[in-house]
Amino acid sequence: MKILGIESSCDETAASVVENGRLVLSHVVVSQIDIHKHYGGVVPEIAARSHIEVINPVVQEALERAGCSWDDIDAIAVTYAPGLVGSLLVGTLAARTLAILHDKPLYPIHHVEAHVYANFVVEQDLGRGTSRTGKGESRESLERELDSTPSKTASRRESYDSRVADVSSRVEPSSPLVYEGSRYETFEVARGEAGAISEGTSATRVSAAAYATETRSEAVPDGIEATSLPTFRLPTHQPAFPMLALIVSGGHSQLVLFRDHGDYELLGQTQDDAVGEAFDKVAKILGLPYPGGPSIAEAAKKGDAKRYKLPKARMPGRYDFSFSGLKTAVLRAVQHEVGKDFTFPSHELPGLVDDEMRHNFAASFQRVAVETLVDKAIAAYREFGPASVVIAGGVAANLELRRQLADRLPIPIEYAPIQFCTDNATMVATLGYYRAQKLEPADPYTVEVVPSLSMTKSKWAITK
Ligand code: KG4
Ligand code: ZN
Numbered sequence: 001m002k003i004l005g006i007e008s009s010c011d012e013t014a015a016s017v018v019e020n021g022r023l024v025l026s027h028v029v030v031s032q033i034d035i036h037k038h039y040g041g042v043v044p045e046i047a048a049r050s051h052i053e054v055i056n057p058v059v060q061e062a063l064e065r066a067g068c069s070w071d072d073i074d075a076i077a078v079t080y081a082p083g084l085v086g087s088l089l090v091g092t093l094a095a096r097t098l099a100i101l102h103d104k105p106l107y108p109i110h111h112v113e114a115h116v117y118a119n120f121v122v123e124q125d126l127g128r129g130t131s132r133t134g135k136g137e138s139r140e141s142l143e144r145e146l147d148s149t150p151s152k153t154a155s156r157r158e159s160y161d162s163r164v165a166d167v168s169s170r171v172e173p174s175s176p177l178v179y180e181g182s183r184y185e186t187f188e189v190a191r192g193e194a195g196a197i198s199e200g201t202s203a204t205r206v207s208a209a210a211y212a213t214e215t216r217s218e219a220v221p222d223g224i225e226a227t228s229l230p231t232f233r234l235p236t237h238q239p240a241f242p243m244l245a246l247i248v249s250g251g252h253s254q255l256v257l258f259r260d261h262g263d264y265e266l267l268g269q270t271q272d273d274a275v276g277e278a279f280d281k282v283a284k285i286l287g288l289p290y291p292g293g294p295s296i297a298e299a300a301k302k303g304d305a306k307r308y309k310l311p312k313a314r315m316p317g318r319y320d321f322s323f324s325g326l327k328t329a330v331l332r333a334v335q336h337e338v339g340k341d342f343t344f345p346s347h348e349l350p351g352l353v354d355d356e357m358r359h360n361f362a363a364s365f366q367r368v369a370v371e372t373l374v375d376k377a378i379a380a381y382r383e384f385g386p387a388s389v390v391i392a393g394g395v396a397a398n399l400e401l402r403r404q405l406a407d408r409l410p411i412p413i414e415y416a417p418i419q420f421c422t423d424n425a426t427m428v429a430t431l432g433y434y435r436a437q438k439l440e441p442a443d444p445y446t447v448e449v450v451p452s453l454s455m456t457k458s459k460w461a462i463t464k
Contacts, residue, residue: 001074001436002066004098005429006059008051008091009083009111010250011042014425015062017073021433022238023123025066027419027426030054037290041280048086055094062425067127070102075441077432080108081450081458082251088449096444105441107432110458111423112252115392116245117431118420120238124231232417239388239414246377247455248401249393250276250291253373254455255319255380261434262460267380268319275369276395278323282330282365286358287350296362297398303356303363308333310368312375319376323369330365366400374404381409390414396421438462 002025007014011032017025032050036042063069078095080088092108099106243258253276254269273281276293283292288299310329313322331349335342338352353361381389389409395401397418405413420426440463 001433002068002072003075003077003107003429003432003436004059004062004068004073004104005109005425005427005432006055006076006078006091006095007111007114007423007425007428008055008087008094009079009081010087010423011036011047011050012423013051013054013058013091014423014428015059016425016429017062017066017068018121018426018429018433021117021120021430023125024121024232024426025068025125025127026062026064027126027232027424028058028062028065029419029424030058033291040284040290042084044084044086047084048090051087051090055090059094059098065126070104073102073104075105075107075432075436077107077109077428077435078447079111079114079428080447081110081453083111083449083451085449085451088451092447092449096447099444105436106444106447107435107439108442108447109428109431109435110453110455111428112247112249112254112393112455113458114427114431115247115249115252115396115421116256116258116390116427117434118392118416118424118427119235119390119414120430120434121232121416121420121426122234122236122238124234126231232419234417235414239390241388242384242386244377244380244384244386244389246373246389246391246396246405247393248275248373248391248395250274250280250293252393253321253323253395255376256455257380257384257386262438262462264456264459266454266456267384268315268317268321268376270321270323271315271317272322272324273327275321275323275373276393278327278369279366279395281327282361285327285331285334285346285349286361287353288358288362291394293395293398296366297400299359299362300366300400301359301363303359303361305363305367307360308364310364312368312372319380321372321376323372326365326368326372330361334361366398370398370401370404373401374408377405378408388414392416392421394422435460438464440464 002017002019005016005018012029014029016027019025032047035046035050063073076095076099078091080092095106098104241258241260245256245258247254247256251274252269253274255267256264257267258264279296280290280292283290283296286299288295310326310333313325315322331346332342334349334353334357335344337357338349340349340352377389389405389411391401391405391413396415402413402415415421439460
């Protein structure tokens with residue numbers, strides 16, 4: 001079963017095709033980061049407009065790169081909640097329209113639940129619509145070999161990774177398929193390749209116009225290929241149930257225990273800011289660029305994580321989090337360090353912070369934020385003894401989080417490649433498959449977006 005996934009809940013427009021909830025055939029993401037970074041955060045109106053500009057070309061690109069016509073697609077899955085209302089509307093309306101037009105079943109997907117399903121993608125065939133002869137064989141023989149020895153030791157994993165790279169390079173040098181980076185990067189390359197696009201033309205227009213006139217092969221694909229990745233480093237197997245999921249993104253921080261697909265329990269969640277939001281806000285205080293997560297992680301590499309003592313919140317709920325106090329503690333400590341009191345405007349603070357202080361604060365904040373998450377995850381592991389522990393959401397890209405969990409958990413921590421941790425449609429299409437096994441599709445004429453919806457409210461009322 002091949003599912004087309006569509007994601008537009010925040011500032012990434014994405015479409016992917018995934019087969020049987022485990023094999024990614026295409027993965028296209030157009031990020032708006034370069035637009036929003038000028039404002040230090042996502043501007044909802046600009047986000048919605050930018051989604052409209054690229055949604056059709058992005059869907060088309062995902063189909064083409066998967067080598068699929070509409071006849072090959074069995075269903076459409078789309079993020080309908082939660083997120084920015086204007087952003088959600090674009091993807092949802094596109095999906096509804098396509099479902100009606102091509103007569104496909106439509107599965108509305110909860111974005112936070114989808115983040116967890118990034119961990120279920122374990123195979124790739126990014127063959128850009130070319131014949132699969134040779135490539136399929138290579139992958140299948142690799143798979144067979146792995147199936148016969150499913151152990152997950154570090155050396156096994158390493159040798160798998162190196163063989164994946166080997167398979168892809170033997171297959172087809174131009175096969176990879178990721179719109180990495182921003183539209184502006186894409187534009188830079190596209191302009192270089194096509195030569196005829198004037199200064200000031202937006203990348204969006206380039207691709208939209210190219211699609212409209214069917215001359216896209218001149219401008220867009222070459223440029224995209226030049227910025228794409230060779231392959232994803234995928235896990236060797238899907239996580240086992242019961243599965244403990246630590247979901248950490250810009251909008252969510254929660255611990256969820258999955259007994260099976262669709263059968264899960266929320267153990268705890270943040271009572272104020274999400275952890276990604278705290279990374280973004282602390283980055284602003286320190287004068288580091290948006291999005292704060294990656295820039296804090298980078299700055300932290302050069303800092304002393306023990307230099308500043310920052311508080312860990314104590315919460316009444318055993319598995320609840322709080323990050324607002326930590327963020328304020330950083331603000332006060334920075335003010336103290338530069339000799340200004342709390343009346344000093346916080347937007348002027350970064351100008352007074354030197355690099356050494358910035359690196360030390362980034363490292364000290366990251367250590368405490370990550371420890372807070374890991375303390376609770378370990379406590380939940382001890383109480384529930386799950387068969388697997390996965391991390392999901394944008395903050396799951398954080399290497400310090402992965403390192404601390406790996407150090408403290410008695411079983412290996414499982415996570416998806418970074419490209420599947422931040423917002424994307426592969427996770428949406430993957431979850432779509434499991435929902436389609438147990439649930440009836442939605443009526444494309446009536447699906448509504450829900451900007452604010454807890455994952456537990458989207459729980460499956462199983463109908464099959
Ligand atoms: O899942 P995501 O792409 O979007 C939401 O659904 O929110 O997550 C975005 C969040 C941002 O707050 C970003 O700062 C954070 O994930 N993030 C990171 C890292 N990469 C992205 N946080 C910490 N370390 C990272 N390496
Ligand atoms: Zn997300």
